Amino acid sequence: MGFFTGRVTFLRFAVGGPAPGMFDDEHLDRLREHVAGRQTVAAADGIEGGWSAGKSVLDLEFDLAKNIVNDALHFDLRVDTDRLPGDLLKAYYEADLAALARDNPSGFASAKQKREAKESARDRLEAEAKDGRFKRRKCTPVLWDRHANEVLFGATSTAQADRLSELFERTFGYPLELLTAGRQAERTAGALGLTGVADAPSGFVPGAGDEVAWVPGGGTPDFLGNEYLLWLWFLTDRDSDTLTVGDGSEVTLMPARTLSLECPRGVTGTGTIASDGPTRLPEARRAVQAGKLPRKMGLTVVRHDQQYELTLHAETLGLGSCKMPDLPEDVTAARAKLEERAGQVRELVETLDLLYARFLTVRLSPDWPDELDRVRRWLAPADQRAA
Structure with a gap:
């Protein structure tokens, strides 16, 4: 059942059209028209994509009770590939x-x-x-949240993003746009009236330069995701592990489990550190002092007494293997559990948005040079730090 059991992983897409008034049989009929294995979208590579109903790779039966939960439509993208042995x-x-x-x-x-x-x-x-004996079928969960009019796609890799977008537009008539760190920053800046610009990376250490090898020039400023993770690291190490976010609530966070860093110049390579507290290790500090930027960071996040353990990918803001809070003890009915879990996923997305907006209110403001100077002093070797 994808987003309703176990850990949660997703990329986020904005739907390029109006939010549905409600999900109903019309949406299910459109899924049925493009069901996997019947009327599929076949790419030039011979790989076929279609929708399935969520219980298994062979589940092709859509119905209201199963596929519509708490104003969210959920289903799977099934990709069929012939792998000749x-x-x-x-x-x-x-x-x-x-x-x-x-x-x-x-x-x-x-x-x-x-x-x-x-x-x-x-x-x-x-x-x-031709009889399908060598066919490999892989399903990836999809959740279309009517409230936010966004699609959550259960992967952190963008390898299937084009296939998802193409099939979604064929099915529902609306394009999808991947909400990367740069694109989400543009949306948030517009909503909050932030007027600052981020036309180049900040350069946290001397000689870091103004380019990031994995973010092409001229596109959305996805390097903001790398700066965001470094800023969270700085705050939890230097200031406080608790932030007040835009709605007045408090978010407590702690880097945990994993940290991946890479040289933005593409010179000194990559490194991944696995530890209960990876940012506290000396090798992590040395790597970032040498100019490397975080590309992936494990975090424990708590808001409204709900704890999430997740891995955040910098440029895509993709969420990896998030351990969700336990369901309340008084929620026992099967349907009620699905409704509650959908609400938890929605609140998780809201928490992530509020955290990122908190960073952007500093990054896209006149106060950023002062904040950048604080980060630089924090990164400087002990004998070079200003008093």
Whole structure:
């Protein structure tokens, strides 16, 4: 059931159209029109994509009770790929080649016979594949939240983002836009009236430069995600582990479990640290003092007495393997549990937005040079820090 059991992983997409008044049979009918394995969208690579109903890779039965929960429509993107087994292809090739070369006076196969054997072996294997015996089916959960008019896609890799967007637009008529750190910053700045600009990375250490190798120039400023993680690290180490966010609530956070850093110049490589408190380790401090930026950080986040343990990806703001709070003890009915879990996911997204907005109110304000100076002093070696 994707977002309703176990840990939660997702990328976020904005829907390029009006939010539905409500989800109903019309939306389910559209999913049925593009169900996996029937009327699919096949890419040039032969990989096919379609929707499935969420219980398993073979579940193609959509219904209101199962697929609409608490103003959210949930279903799966199923991707079907034919994986012809290389060992069997080789066996067929060897058998066909031996048959073709059996009467050769030299005892060796000719180049033409090798080509023929290769073609016949592949044709034989592809004929066998038509019954689906070599097909691999992989499902990724999708949750369309009507309140935010956003789609959560249960992955942190963008590998299937284009396939999702294409199929979603064919199905519902609306495009999807991946909400990366830069795009989310633009949306938040517009909503909050922030007028500052982020046209280049800040450069937290001397010689860091004004480019980030993994963020192409001229696009959205996704390097803000890297700066955001570093800023959270700075606050929890230097100031406080509790922040007051835009709605007046408090968010307590602690870096935990994992930290991945990379040189923005593409010179000194990458490093990943696994520890209960990775940002407290000397090697983590040395890496960031050398100019590396966080690309992924584990966090424990608490708001409204709800605790989340997650991994945050910098440039996409993708969420990895988030451990959700336990359901209240008085929620026992199966349907009530689904409704409660949908509310928890919605509140998690709200908490992440408030945290990022808190960073942007500093980053996109006239106060940023002073804050940047504080971060630089924090990063400086002990014998170089200003009093």
